[in-house]
Amino acid sequence: MSDKRPEKPWTSRSDGGFRAKTVFVGLTREALAAFKTTEKAWINEQLTEILTRRKQACDLVKGLEASGLFRLKVGRTAFSTKAMEFYNGACTPGETYTTPEEKWLDEQEKQSHDETVKQSQIAYRDKAVCWLIARGKRYGHDFTVEGAIGLAEQIAFEEAVARQKTIWMWHGFEGQNCDGPCDGWNGVDQRCQCGNRRVSWTQGDGHTFEHPSVYGEAY
Numbered sequence: 001m002s003d004k005r006p007e008k009p010w011t012s013r014s015d016g017g018f019r020a021k022t023v024f025v026g027l028t029r030e031a032l033a034a035f036k037t038t039e040k041a042w043i044n045e046q047l048t049e050i051l052t053r054r055k056q057a058c059d060l061v062k063g064l065e066a067s068g069l070f071r072l073k074v075g076r077t078a079f080s081t082k083a084m085e086f087y088n089g090a091c092t093p094g095e096t097y098t099t100p101e102e103k104w105l106d107e108q109e110k111q112s113h114d115e116t117v118k119q120s121q122i123a124y125r126d127k128a129v130c131w132l133i134a135r136g137k138r139y140g141h142d143f144t145v146e147g148a149i150g151l152a153e154q155i156a157f158e159e160a161v162a163r164q165k166t167i168w169m170w171h172g173f174e175g176q177n178c179d180g181p182c183d184g185w186n187g188v189d190q191r192c193q194c195g196n197r198r199v200s201w202t203q204g205d206g207h208t209f210e211h212p213s214v215y216g217e218a219y
């Protein structure tokens with residue numbers, strides 16, 4: 001059995017930048033997974049050896065304990081109580097160790113994910129600009145690039161509410177816990193059918209100007 005840890009099939013170097021960071025050349029999830037399998041087998045061999053030595057040491061300690069207890073003429077209970085006091089707090093659970101490779105891959109993936117999110121935000125913002133212009137809003141006059149999403153979502157909300165108001169029906173609403181029987185809210189009046197709750201339209205989770213979502217909510 002070799003004492004030598006298996007070699008990693010990638011290399012590391014510093015990027016030499018102002019905030020020098022380690023770059024792993026040739027590191028992929030697949031390479032890491034394959035290496036971990038090899039490394040795990042090696043670690044298991046090492047652990048087997050450590051545990052074999054530990055068992056030998058334990059057998060020795062047990063022998064010492066047995067002869068000591070026999071000499072002192074005390075039972076297991078007295079010994080255990082003292083042992084608890086002696087070892088209490090000595091062993092704390094270890095922290096999870098993340099290898100530099102795993103950290104690096106996580107960072108790479110996070111950066112790539114952040115970039116994707118940023119790109120989709122930009123694309124959504126650009127669509128909002130076009131959407132507003134199509135509704136006759138003037139760029140630089142009625143809205144700015146920063147305010148485009150907010151305005152588009154607000155207008156889409158108002159349009160969705162106006163559409164709802166043309167549909168005559170009893171809507172269920174958030175916070176409908178009226179004291180007596182209540183058919184719901186008609187989407188137009190300020191109060192529900194029984195008059196117990198004030199209700200208004202609210203933007204739903206995931207409301208966008210492309211897919212507006214509104215629901216009634218008591219306030």
Ligand SMILES: [Zn+2]
Nearest residue numbers: 178182192194
């Ligand atoms: Zn009601």
